[in-house]
Amino acid sequence: MNIGDVARLSGLxxxxxxxxxxxxxxxxxxxQNGYRRFRDSDMHRLAFLGRARSLGFSIxxxxxxxxxxxxxxxxxxxxxxxxxxxLARIDEKLAELTAMRQTLAHLVSCCAGDSRPDCPILDDLxxxxxxxxxxxxxxxxxxxxxx
Amino acid sequence: MNIGDVARLSGLxxxxxxxxxxxxxxxxxxxQNGYRRFRDSDMHRLAFLGRARSLGFSIxxxxxxxxxxxxxxxxxxxxxxxxxxxLARIDEKLAELTAMRQTLAHLVSCCAGDSRPDCPILDDLxxxxxxxxxxxxxxxxxxxxxx
DNA sequence: ATAAGGCTTCCATCTACTGGAAGGTCAAGA
DNA sequence: TCTTGACCTTCCAGTAGATGGAAGCCTTAT
Numbered sequence: 001m002n003i004g005d006v007a008r009l010s011g012l013x014x015x016x017x018x019x020x021x022x023x024x025x026x027x028x029x030x031x032q033n034g035y036r037r038f039r040d041s042d043m044h045r046l047a048f049l050g051r052a053r054s055l056g057f058s059i060x061x062x063x064x065x066x067x068x069x070x071x072x073x074x075x076x077x078x079x080x081x082x083x084x085x086x087l088a089r090i091d092e093k094l095a096e097l098t099a100m101r102q103t104l105a106h107l108v109s110c111c112a113g114d115s116r117p118d119c120p121i122l123d124d125l126x127x128x129x130x131x132x133x134x135x136x137x138x139x140x141x142x143x144x145x146x147x
Numbered sequence: 148m149n150i151g152d153v154a155r156l157s158g159l160x161x162x163x164x165x166x167x168x169x170x171x172x173x174x175x176x177x178x179q180n181g182y183r184r185f186r187d188s189d190m191h192r193l194a195f196l197g198r199a200r201s202l203g204f205s206i207x208x209x210x211x212x213x214x215x216x217x218x219x220x221x222x223x224x225x226x227x228x229x230x231x232x233x234l235a236r237i238d239e240k241l242a243e244l245t246a247m248r249q250t251l252a253h254l255v256s257c258c259a260g261d262s263r264p265d266c267p268i269l270d271d272l273x274x275x276x277x278x279x280x281x282x283x284x285x286x287x288x289x290x291x292x293x294x
Numbered sequence: 295a296t297a298a299g300g301c302t303t304c305c306a307t308c309t310a311c312t313g314g315a316a317g318g319t320c321a322a323g324a
Numbered sequence: 325t326c327t328t329g330a331c332c333t334t335c336c337a338g339t340a341g342a343t344g345g346a347a348g349c350c351t352t353a354t
Contacts, residue, residue, distance in 0.1 A: 002301075003300085013342085013343080016343085018302095023341090033351085034301080034302060034303095034349085035301060036301085044273065047274055048274075051271070051273075055250060055251055056247045056251075058340080059341070060340095065269070065272060068269065069269050069272070073264065074266070075261065075262040075263065075264065076258050076261060076265060077260045079266045079268050079269055080258045080260035083268050087248065087255060090247055090251065097241050100237055101234065103202060104233065104237065105234060108234060111223050111227045111230070113228075114222065117220065117222065118223060119215075119223035119227075121227065122215065122221075122223075122226055124198070125195050125199050125202075125216070127195075151332080160311090160312080162311070162312060163311065165334095166310075180319060180320085181333060181334095182319080182331085182332055183332085183333090206310065
């Protein structure tokens with residue numbers, strides 16, 4: 001199979017497949033004309049990569065997972081460790097995004113969004129807190145930056 | 148104020164402040180020795196930037212927000228539009244991460260994580276679905292890749 | 295013969311910084 | 325006065341994970 005067929009079958013762009021070869025994730029053979037020739041095993045690795053990437057694993061995680069995938073002597077604990085690390089990163093990201101979302105949604109809901117210049121969103125970004133806008137108690141705590 | 152002071156006060160690394168100047172977000176003056184000299188207005192812009200970035204606004208969003216910030220004739224609708232666009236992106240990202248998290252957490256919970264090679268995580272990544280592992284009904288739908 | 299489409303490599307670009315090298319500046323101390 | 329150390333400067337490279345495009349070869353059909 002040539003790269004175009006593999007791209008169609010795997011759903012990965014040809015560019016990406018070449019990139020994966022460049023960084024050593026796959027090693028297809030070459031025909032005499034220089035074209036890459038993909039065997040079933042290459043397709044399997046690419047499918048594996050596509051799936052792992054769609055779950056958000058980093059390229060380096062993928063490299064490790066592929067190695068374990070091809071190792072009959074592997075311990076599932078090693079796989080699980082990679083997956084758990086990734087899960088932890090996802091949870092961090094989720095917490096960060098959720099906090100952002102909350103603040104942002106509040107600001108958006110406070111903004112009239114008309115032709116007048118008054119804007120609580122800009123006020124907040126500029127560090128002005130023009131008297132609690134609806135909710136009582138804690139007077140606008142400002143979340144800190146997260147990595 | 149020199150860049151070091153501004154960095155301490157704003158919480159932004161000096162490198163980042165130089166970068167923001169390079170891409171035209173701020174334009175501090177220069178002393179005769181070539182050192183950047185920051186006025187209060189520069190500090191305000193940097194604080195604004197730090198806050199906007201911590202809410203996840205892109206640099207280009209920040210550029211637009213800063214422009215509106217400095218425009219007395221602005222319409223709050225323009226600010227709100229940027230914020231809403233950003234909110235929508237956050238929601239997309241949240242949905243994507245939540246889906247990943249769910250699949251991943253399930254796989255992790257299925258994996259023994261011991262010294263044996265059998266691993267449902269690898270099986271899934273490889274496209275093998277070894278008989279529904281606990282839940283009935285829909286026999287493992289595989290989520291597609293999201294941008 | 296030539297045109298279309300597929301393939302190749304190489305280089306640049308994207309986001310938002312970050313790290314480091316080489317070197318100028320300034321204030322304090324011996 | 326010299327030196328030391330903390331600042332500051334610019335410039336270049338690198339990060340993750342591709343993606344876009346140019347220039348050019350290969351193959352097949354017309």
